[in-house]
Amino acid sequence: MGLRIEAVLPERGIDVRFDVGDGETVALLGPNGAGKSTVVSLLAGLVHADDGRAELNGTTLFNRAKGKGMSLPAYRRGTSLLAQEALLFPHLSAEENVAFGPRSTGVPRRKAQAAARRWLAEADAAALAAKRPGELSGGQAQRVALARALAAEPDLLLLDEPMAALDVEMVPLMRRLLKRVLAGRSALIVTHDVLDALTLANRVLVMQEGRIVESGPPAEVLRRPQNPFTASLAGLNLVRGNVRGNRLLAAGGLSFAVPDAGAGVQGVPLLAVFPPSAIAVRRPGAAGTADPGREILGVTVTDLEPQGDRIRVRGAGLAADISPAAAAELSLVVGEEAEFLLDASAVTSYPASAVPGWRTV
Ligand SMILES: Nc1ncnc2c1ncn2[C@@H]1O[C@H](COP(=O)(O)OP(=O)(O)OP(=O)(O)O)[C@@H](O)[C@H]1O
Numbered sequence: 001m002g003l004r005i006e007a008v009l010p011e012r013g014i015d016v017r018f019d020v021g022d023g024e025t026v027a028l029l030g031p032n033g034a035g036k037s038t039v040v041s042l043l044a045g046l047v048h049a050d051d052g053r054a055e056l057n058g059t060t061l062f063n064r065a066k067g068k069g070m071s072l073p074a075y076r077r078g079t080s081l082l083a084q085e086a087l088l089f090p091h092l093s094a095e096e097n098v099a100f101g102p103r104s105t106g107v108p109r110r111k112a113q114a115a116a117r118r119w120l121a122e123a124d125a126a127a128l129a130a131k132r133p134g135e136l137s138g139g140q141a142q143r144v145a146l147a148r149a150l151a152a153e154p155d156l157l158l159l160d161e162p163m164a165a166l167d168v169e170m171v172p173l174m175r176r177l178l179k180r181v182l183a184g185r186s187a188l189i190v191t192h193d194v195l196d197a198l199t200l201a202n203r204v205l206v207m208q209e210g211r212i213v214e215s216g217p218p219a220e221v222l223r224r225p226q227n228p229f230t231a232s233l234a235g236l237n238l239v240r241g242n243v244r245g246n247r248l249l250a251a252g253g254l255s256f257a258v259p260d261a262g263a264g265v266q267g268v269p270l271l272a273v274f275p276p277s278a279i280a281v282r283r284p285g286a287a288g289t290a291d292p293g294r295e296i297l298g299v300t301v302t303d304l305e306p307q308g309d310r311i312r313v314r315g316a317g318l319a320a321d322i323s324p325a326a327a328a329e330l331s332l333v334v335g336e337e338a339e340f341l342l343d344a345s346a347v348t349s350y351p352a353s354a355v356p357g358w359r360t361v
Helices: 036-044 094-104 109-122 138-151 168-182 194-200 218-223 228-234 324-330
Strands: 003-009 014-020 025-029 051-056 059-065 068-071 079-082 156-160 187-190 203-208 211-216 237-244 247-250 255-257 270-274 279-282 294-307 310-315 318-322 337-343 348-351
Touching: 003 036, 014 036, 014 211, 025 036, 025 194, 025 228, 036 079, 036 156, 036 187, 079 138, 094 109, 094 138, 109 138, 138 168, 168 187, 168 194, 194 218, 194 228, 203 218, 203 228, 211 218, 218 228, 228 237, 237 318, 255 294, 279 318, 279 324, 294 318, 310 324, 310 337, 318 324
Parallel strands: 025 187, 025 203, 079 156, 156 187
Antiparallel strands: 003 014, 003 051, 051 059, 059 068, 203 211, 237 247, 237 270, 247 255, 270 348, 279 337, 294 310, 294 337, 310 318
8 A cells, every 4th residue: 555656747847656655754855846846736636747646545646647537635635734834723722723624524622622632742742732823933833733734644644844944953853753753654755854864764766857866765875876966965976977997987087996897887877976075185286196095186176165164175076075274275276276186995886777867967
């Protein structure tokens, strides 16, 4: 059981097919405009696919062809949506907000109130029952909204960036709460935060330009990213190229030895990943030879920016992290040449899959 969806909506460039297993939490990641919220809207019944079908625990949510066909109304789908904003009824107390859903399906008042109190407790919001939304902080309101979403006892919980509007200090608390609440529930969570994918999801889907371009367990997808968006989430440099001998040849003349060169021979492009910390930086022609375990890559510096307690140096599409002291000593300037010394032992390589969403950034 669980969810199966395939949906095409050309007007928004959407063409997706995926499933969510019973009790599974799937994270949907992707750059702005990739179509994540549209997928959530398709499932919630707020937007209709031109073609495709979706089934949730044996119930057909929609079955459409050429813009026509059946589509269950939102309230009959067995889905609940928790969005960025809590969107509570301002004139009702927290408890009344949560009881509203059960009440509107005919549950008697006392029973709905008892259920609301139970769900508020489940969302760590029992103490807020009597408060009006205007008296709640953003984090408190979002906990009440979570209780309201759970009170519908959905077959699939849809979460569209549920922590994006919270103050940063509230996020870890909400993440812990979601981890507890999502355990064993079928859920799809849209997020920009890699930590959400790692801590909340059993599986991640990466969307790009309306399509799912990567899918797998979070640690696996982040360890072997297939496209630049996923690599940047994982904090890794990603280089795609062809193999010649034991070396990877990439665009712009970039070339270095890779450990699994054999995997790329039959015309299959190879991907190589390594962290920014694997690159040391020096001025061109600096005195002394590089460590033999390091490849010397000539680059033009394109950007310098602070990154935590390091300075990130960009060049040739790569990022190197060096200490502020090293940066001061090198006095690098954007537009000037530098040498990136890549620690070959930090490079991992693997074949590229046929990823329709690949773009060089
Ligand atoms: N209400 C709408 N009407 C028409 N087109 C829309 C609407 N909302 C979004 N789109 C378009 O659909 C595409 C997908 O947008 P969507 O909001 O689903 O992406 P997203 O991945 O959720 O982005 P973000 O991370 O910025 O929220 C984009 O091209 C967008 O411009």
